[in-house]
Amino acid sequence: MGVRLKMDPGWHSYWRNPGDSGSPTTVKWTLPEGWRSGETRWPAPQRILLDDGLVSFGYEREAVLLVDLTPPLDAHGTVKIAAEVSWVACQKECVYGTASMNVTLSALDQTPPISDDTAAVLAAKEQEPGPLQNFRFKTRTGGVDIVFPVEPSAQSTTTVMFFPYEATYEYNLLQPAQVLGAQVRVPVPQAKGRIRGVLVASRPGLWPKNATAKVIDAEIPTS
Amino acid sequence: MTRTLTSLTILATCAVTGLALQQSKAEMVKPGAEAPVFSLPGADGAKYALSDFKGKYVVLEWSNKDCPYVRKHYSSHNMQDTQAKAKEMGAVWLTVISSAQGKQGHLSPAEAKDHYAQVNSKAHAVVFDSDGSVGRAYGARNTPQIVIIDPDGKVVYNGAIDDKPTADPNDVKTAHNYALTGLQEAMAGKALSTPTTRPYGCPVKY
Numbered sequence A: 001m002g003v004r005l006k007m008d009p010g011w012h013s014y015w016r017n018p019g020d021s022g023s024p025t026t027v028k029w030t031l032p033e034g035w036r037s038g039e040t041r042w043p044a045p046q047r048i049l050l051d052d053g054l055v056s057f058g059y060e061r062e063a064v065l066l067v068d069l070t071p072p073l074d075a076h077g078t079v080k081i082a083a084e085v086s087w088v089a090c091q092k093e094c095v096y097g098t099a100s101m102n103v104t105l106s107a108l109d110q111t112p113p114i115s116d117d118t119a120a121v122l123a124a125k126e127q128e129p130g131p132l133q134n135f136r137f138k139t140r141t142g143g144v145d146i147v148f149p150v151e152p153s154a155q156s157t158t159t160v161m162f163f164p165y166e167a168t169y170e171y172n173l174l175q176p177a178q179v180l181g182a183q184v185r186v187p188v189p190q191a192k193g194r195i196r197g198v199l200v201a202s203r204p205g206l207w208p209k210n211a212t213a214k215v216i217d218a219e220i221p222t223s
Numbered sequence B: 001m002t003r004t005l006t007s008l009t010i011l012a013t014c015a016v017t018g019l020a021l022q023q024s025k026a027e028m029v030k031p032g033a034e035a036p037v038f039s040l041p042g043a044d045g046a047k048y049a050l051s052d053f054k055g056k057y058v059v060l061e062w063s064n065k066d067c068p069y070v071r072k073h074y075s076s077h078n079m080q081d082t083q084a085k086a087k088e089m090g091a092v093w094l095t096v097i098s099s100a101q102g103k104q105g106h107l108s109p110a111e112a113k114d115h116y117a118q119v120n121s122k123a124h125a126v127v128f129d130s131d132g133s134v135g136r137a138y139g140a141r142n143t144p145q146i147v148i149i150d151p152d153g154k155v156v157y158n159g160a161i162d163d164k165p166t167a168d169p170n171d172v173k174t175a176h177n178y179a180l181t182g183l184q185e186a187m188a189g190k191a192l193s194t195p196t197t198r199p200y201g202c203p204v205k206y
Helices: A116-126 B002-023 B068-075 B078-088 B109-118 B133-138 B169-174 B178-187
Strands: A002-006 A012-019 A026-030 A046-049 A055-060 A062-066 A078-090 A094-106 A136-140 A143-149 A159-164 A177-180 A183-189 A194-201 A213-219 B039-041 B047-049 B058-062 B092-097 B125-128 B145-149 B155-159
Touching: A002 A078, A002 A116, A012 A046, A012 A159, A055 A062, A062 A116, A094 B068, A136 A183, A143 A194, A159 A183, B039 B125, B058 B078, B068 B078, B068 B169, B078 B092, B078 B178, B109 B125, B145 B178, B155 B178
Parallel strands: B058 B092, B092 B125
Antiparallel strands: A002 A062, A012 A055, A012 A078, A026 A078, A046 A055, A078 A094, A136 A143, A143 A183, A159 A177, A159 A194, A177 A183, A194 A213, B039 B047, B058 B145, B145 B155
16 A cells, blocks of 8 residues: 655655654554554655754655555455654644545456556555665774765766664765775764664666665674 | 846756756754854844853754744644643753744734734743844744753754644544653753754745
8 A cells, every 4th residue: 555645845844763854744544353464665755965964864745655465364345544643744844644544445356447546656666775785894983984886887976865764863974975896985973873774876777787876784893 | 049048047046046046055954063052032122142042052943933834843832831840850942933024924023022922832931033144043944843952152952843744633642752852861961862953944034
């Protein structure tokens, strides 16, 4: 299932970690008996710089939040799924919004035609960041660098930025890093213990299959 | 040639702006530090200086009446209740508006007086920091943000009003109020269990 947010030009909504202001969009599901909902899965965020050195992590234009809904084994017929969505969107000012959505699902014997919304959900699934492979940590004063190899086709002007899940960072210290040779070294000041977040590239080409984001979740080795 | 020069200029400007953005971030005044002094005009026309309240606890609340996170706390009456309790405890509560002219939350004295009376504010005064200097001195990043100053003029708390960083008024019921806990602990002569938190809300509209 997907929740598709469309922002007017100039407006942005927020990622799971909103940065220095704002708060994540929330989705509360009302499901038929026996159905279960998984956690919201977030597309790769972008960095939005505000005045006074404040940084937001979120989405401009459009974002599709994904969630797995698991029907019970004996599910059949037609079911009604409801979701209560609430969000804060900001440009120069901020607004709070809520919406109640409904969708009716039927068990079918054949694949239904793909609508524009279905295509957006499929595209979001296609772009979901997978785990970062072959990386290592390099200690630096007050933090670490995440170092990983990139595809030979990577353009040197591509940048990569780390977006943390945890709210323990000064976000203006997180800066994009450029490709150097066949690798990228993304500095993460103030990193200690477990490092969890997403690495987002400014364009495809670093990783196979046109991926532009990778998840990292690892303990920093104590040396 | 002109084109080359132009793009160079733009690049240089971007680089400088990036640097400025990174450096200009106001550091939040840390608990234990001397509270920056101020003297600000109130919505009632009077002047309010920190030095007027020596010997008392002072709570500063950054506000922007149209910010959804501020509305959350006023529509649920949580902010007014917190203000009233702080007052009962003998603290002086100042609502600070650092919104610059033309930005969200900026109000004329008459508008501020009207609005905060209408929402039944229990603050001692609403004060204007239209040039943002006091907000920046305290490192006020968000609305709402709370600073508690002790009778000796030292900051004892700087951060969020509570531990539910959302814009949903329903969350107030289950939230832990850092402002009240901080005041209670400080007045009981205890070290604060949570002297600083990451504030949440809208960015202050400097």
